[in-house]
Amino acid sequence: MTTVFTFPGQGAQRPLMLQHLPKHPQVREAIEQAEEGLGVSLGALDSAEALKDTVNVQLSLLICGVAWGRYLQANDITPAYVLGLSIGAYPAAVVAGCLRFTDALSLVKTRGELMKSAYPSGYGMLAITGTVFEQVQAVVEALQNQGKRIYLANLNAPKQFVLAGDQASLKQAAERVRKKGSGTSSLLDVAVPSHCPLLSAESQQLLETFQYIELDEPVVRYVSAAKARVIKQASAIKEDLALNMAHQLHWHDSCEMLVERGVSKAIEMPPGSTLTSLFRNTLRHGVCYSVENTKLNTLYFGGRQ
Structure with a gap:
């Protein structure tokens, strides 16, 4: 094998x-x-x-x-x-x-x-599961258009992604995903905004x-x-x-x-x-x-x- x-x-x-x-x-x-x-x-x-x-x-x-x-x-x-x-x-x-x-x-x-x-504090990463790339990308782009420091960092699976950015923006992303009702999100045990x-x-x-x-x-x-x-x-x-x-x-x-x-x-x-x-x-x-x-x-x- x-x-x-x-x-x-x-x-x-x-x-x-x-x-x-x-x-x-x-x-x-x-x-x-x-x-x-x-x-x-x-x-x-x-x-x-x-x-x-x-x-x-x-x-x-x-x-x-x-x-x-x-x-x-x-x-x-x-x-x-x-x-x-x-x-x-x-x-x-x-x-x-x-x-x-x-x-x-x-x-x-x-x-x-x-x-x-x-980034000694105030930043991190957010995992999103159960929704498709297009929806995640739309959330990220909408927040970026508002001047938020948030990025799509990891494409781990067809319905599993990780965002990186400041914690306030990540919380907004999590709330928008929740309102769409097609995915769940959780903050990762990562203190820095990697892969962006x-x-x-x-x-x-x-x-x-x-x-x-x-x-x-x-x-x-x-x-x-x-x-x-x-x-x-x-x-x-x-x-x-x-x-x-x-x-x-x-x-x-x-x-x-x-x-x-x-x-x-x-x-x-x-x-x-x-x-x-x-x-x-x-x-x-x-x-x-x-x-x-x-x-x-x-x-x-x-x-x-």
Whole structure:
């Protein structure tokens, strides 16, 4: 079976997510690299209080994704593709073999700090489920025409979208969706307005930082959720990682593209299982697993490329 590893983004985090990593030499090595590189213990990153900080959230998701990805690879569960949602693109690039983990730690810390400093409060993201693209787009455009700072950030499924912007505008969008009676909405546990032009300046700053980082050609095919295509060149992956905070994400299109390429198995790295549910919308004749809800031997069965 042709397998893709998927890596979740902000909103999936949960307290103590780094305290239950698998016991394995490669995982221990990753933990030691993280603690040494960041100068803190993992417990300082994933406590309930620490996860109120977007920098700690992004670092925790990076470490968790890399640890579990390497653990599965060490157990001969190998992906043909990797696909990450938002910050999930960074552990995906590490597991793909093109970004060094030590560099990823530094870059993700910088990424989180840039996003946090730009929007320390008053902004966030809103999930909308149960309505179609045209209705969501109409709500966004109507608010934008009133001068509101709100954007369509993620196209996750035919009837699942995420908006980014200031909290007041997001609340207005939620109310308009409710009045239409064809969808539901909920604020995500995300403190910054990702995947929209509000972070364009910060993404360019991060791209400048990337110029000092050397990437390798990937040994596992890297998929950009912003472009919904496979990226092969290290220079293009570098740009994709740096700019993804300001680019709209096309998760559903990315999944469809992978199914067209023959992917029949999707395995989601912890924490959570949201990406598994989303992938099932497309992978109707394959299998989708979230690692935290599945035994290793089940993941292994048919899990090779």
